[in-house]
Amino acid sequence: MKCAQINKLLPVYLENELSWQEKMEVEAHLKTCARCAADLDNFKKISLLLSSMPQLEINPSLQARLYSIPTQIKLQPSRKLGLLDFFLKPSAQPALAAAVILLLFLSFFTLHPDGRYLGYSLKGKINFSLGQLEKTIAKVEGFPGYWPLVRRSIAHSLKNIVQGPS
Amino acid sequence: MVKECLEGKEQAWHLLVNNFSRRIFNLAYQFCGCYEEAEDLTQEIFMKIYTSLPKYDSSKNLTAWILTVAKNHLIDSYRKTKKEKSQREDFWQHLQAGIEPGPEAEMITAQTRELIWKGLGQLPPEIRLAIILKEIHGKSYEEVAEIMNIPVGTAKSRINRGKIQLARLLNQEVSQR
Numbered sequence: 001m002k003c004a005q006i007n008k009l010l011p012v013y014l015e016n017e018l019s020w021q022e023k024m025e026v027e028a029h030l031k032t033c034a035r036c037a038a039d040l041d042n043f044k045k046i047s048l049l050l051s052s053m054p055q056l057e058i059n060p061s062l063q064a065r066l067y068s069i070p071t072q073i074k075l076q077p078s079r080k081l082g083l084l085d086f087f088l089k090p091s092a093q094p095a096l097a098a099a100v101i102l103l104l105f106l107s108f109f110t111l112h113p114d115g116r117y118l119g120y121s122l123k124g125k126i127n128f129s130l131g132q133l134e135k136t137i138a139k140v141e142g143f144p145g146y147w148p149l150v151r152r153s154i155a156h157s158l159k160n161i162v163q164g165p166s
Numbered sequence: 167m168v169k170e171c172l173e174g175k176e177q178a179w180h181l182l183v184n185n186f187s188r189r190i191f192n193l194a195y196q197f198c199g200c201y202e203e204a205e206d207l208t209q210e211i212f213m214k215i216y217t218s219l220p221k222y223d224s225s226k227n228l229t230a231w232i233l234t235v236a237k238n239h240l241i242d243s244y245r246k247t248k249k250e251k252s253q254r255e256d257f258w259q260h261l262q263a264g265i266e267p268g269p270e271a272e273m274i275t276a277q278t279r280e281l282i283w284k285g286l287g288q289l290p291p292e293i294r295l296a297i298i299l300k301e302i303h304g305k306s307y308e309e310v311a312e313i314m315n316i317p318v319g320t321a322k323s324r325i326n327r328g329k330i331q332l333a334r335l336l337n338q339e340v341s342q343r
Contacts, residue, residue, distance in 0.1 A: 011329040017322075046329055049282050050301035058191045062205050066212045068181045070176065073216060144281045 001025055006036050024099050129161035168222050184214065185240075188229045189303070190236050196298045197240050207243060209241050211236045233313045237295055278336065285335040289328050296321055297328040 009092075011025050012018050030037050109119055119148050138154040170178030190211055195204035215235050222231055286294055292314070299305045299313060300321075311321040 007333075008326070008330065010333075011326045012322075039337070041332045043329060044280060045336065046332050047301060049279060049296070050329060051304070053196065053302045055188065055194060058188050058208075059205065062208060063183065063187060065209055066187055067180055069209075069216050070171075070174070070179050073213065088332070121269065123329050143328055 001029060003029075003033060003036055006030075006033070007039055010036070010040050014040070014043055014047065024026055126161065132160055133157040168219055168224065168228065171216075171219055179216070179246070186215075189213070193233070193236055193303065194240060195224045196286065196302055197291075198244075199283070207240065212265055214239055225310070227303050230312050230313060231311065233299070234315065240295065241291050250330060257302040265308075279337055282332055285332045288335075289331060293328040293331075297332075298300050309335045330334070 008024055009018060009022060013023065018026065019150070032041060047097070061130055136150065136157055139150070167178050167182055171182060187208065189206055191208045194207040195201060198204055198207060213233055218235060218279070222228070256286050286297070288298065296310055296314060299310045300307065303312070307321050307325070310325070311318040314321060316324075
């Protein structure tokens with residue numbers, strides 16, 4: 001391992017949280033690298049310094065101010081969740097996001113001029129196909145016994161409904 | 167204690183303040199590095215604790231809950247003010263007097279103490295707070311993770327990153343000598 005990699009492992013090494021293999025690699029490297037050994041000393045120094053950081057006593061005037069907090073604030077009893085709180089709940093966020101996307105998608109059809117055109121076009125295709133179907137049925141009534149042609153015509157009409165006129 | 171505080175018992179609130187005020191004040195001071203600001207932050211944190219008491223879930227650890235309220239307030243106030251905390255007070259202004267003489271104290275020079283104290287202010291707030299909780303307040307990785315509401319692995323990596331950053335500062339000092 002290179003010095004940069006070892007350096008990242010040193011704090012973990014000091015916490016004794018490395019795997020056995022990593023520990024062996026770090027120790028072998030430390031024996032041959034004075035710079036990394038010096039870094040290890042720095043990490044030790046940092047831990048020692050931070051753990052021996054003096055704890056200050058609190059100022060009596062601040063303590064008095066903290067004691068008096070209940071006289072300054074009146075506690076509000078825990079309120080029940082309102083409608084707005086329900087919508088603000090993190091768990092409701094995915095459902096709200098999905099609803100927004102759905103509304104956005106629908107708005108393309110209902111509000112956008114092209115969307116309206118798409119709606120009309122779809123309606124036109126359905127009407128055309130229904131018309132074809134009606135004509136076929138009329139033909140069937142006019143030529144009884146000619147079923148293979150009728151079946152093909154019905155199949156053609158249904159295909160038109162699904163895929164549009166060819 | 168919390169139940170009695172909610173019932174308005176003054177003694178219970180005083181007990182809570184006595185138990186946690188010193189810890190919260192030191193946490194705030196180590197985080198912001200300014201004595202007066204730490205006093206203000208401590209008062210704000212206790213106001214928040216008091217107003218949040220009805221929401222406290224008694225099945226959870228009170229110390230961890232109080233430290234989480236403190237952590238949220240410290241990080242929020244840092245983000246709101248965007249005040250650069252590198253302007254920390256000198257180490258010896260308040261802390262030097264608290265160093266107990268002994269072989270450990272002798273091992274570390276005053277200059278190094280000052281350097282690390284100032285270096286804490288250069289760390290990103292989340293990393294700084296994780297280092298303070300783990301190294302100064304002696305919390306375990308699991309406790310730091312619970313207080314900071316992050317996975318244990320994230321707590322470990324933040325603490326390590328902070329230590330590496332502080333070690334770089336020490337190396338720079340050595341190379342400048």
